[in-house]
Amino acid sequence: MTKWIILALIVMIVVWGIAAYNDLIRLKNWVKEAWSQIDVQLQRRNDLIPNLVETVKGYAKHEQDTLTKVIEMRNKLTDMSGTATPEETMEVSNQLSGALKTIFALSESYPDLKANTNFLNLQEELTNTENKIAYSRQLFNSTVAKYNIKVQTIPTNLVAKMAGFQEEKLLETPEAAREVPSVKF
Structure with missing residues (x-):
């Protein structure tokens, strides 16, 4: 009888280990998918x-x-595609977003440009894309957090360590973006 109990415990542990491993694989793939969504939106912006x-x-x-600055940053981001870390990619992407804001601000100085239908459509498309990038970043961070929780918490962390799963890094807001803008009247 004792042998059967020990055998049943071993089987339960093995089944649990397989389930935990599969759960980690599923979450790891969701992290990759979430990053892929960011990459798709960055490419969409680069195309516009x-x-x-x-x-x-x-x-x-x-x-x-x-x-010229906008084109250089776009080209840098395109050249980095697939070779850079998510953090490096998002750093250049944030710089590009700032440069695009400068272009949109130019429209205030050029009334004909501000009235141009093509410009307005492109501006709207880029604004929508920036919103999708922001959402994709949130999804990525949420997915990474779920994955990291599994990698860090007992008992799943035992399987994670044995199988070589590593924590993923969250995308963070750059220091410059955290500064509170000064408002003067």
Whole structure:
């Protein structure tokens, strides 16, 4: 009878270990999928930028530095695709977002540009894409948090250590973005 109890316990532990391992695999794949969603939105934004720059060029001939900076950052982000860490990619992406805000601010100085339908459509598309990037970042961080909880908590952490699962890093807001803007009247 004792042998059967020991055998049953061993079987239960093995079944639990397999279930825990499969759960970790599932969560790890969700982390990859969440990052893939960010990557898709970054690519969508990269595809829209040349059209925006060409539209602005016709109106803002004196703003070549700004346009050049946006194109350089876009190209850097495109070149990094697949080779950089999520943190490195998001750092360049945040810089590109700031440069795009500068282009949108240019429209205030150029009323004809501000009234251009193509510019307005591109601006709306890029704004929607930026919102999707923000949502995708939230989804990524939420998924990473769930995965990390499994990797860190007992008893699943035992399986994680044996199988070589490592914690993933959350995407964080850059220090510069945390600063409170000064408002002057």
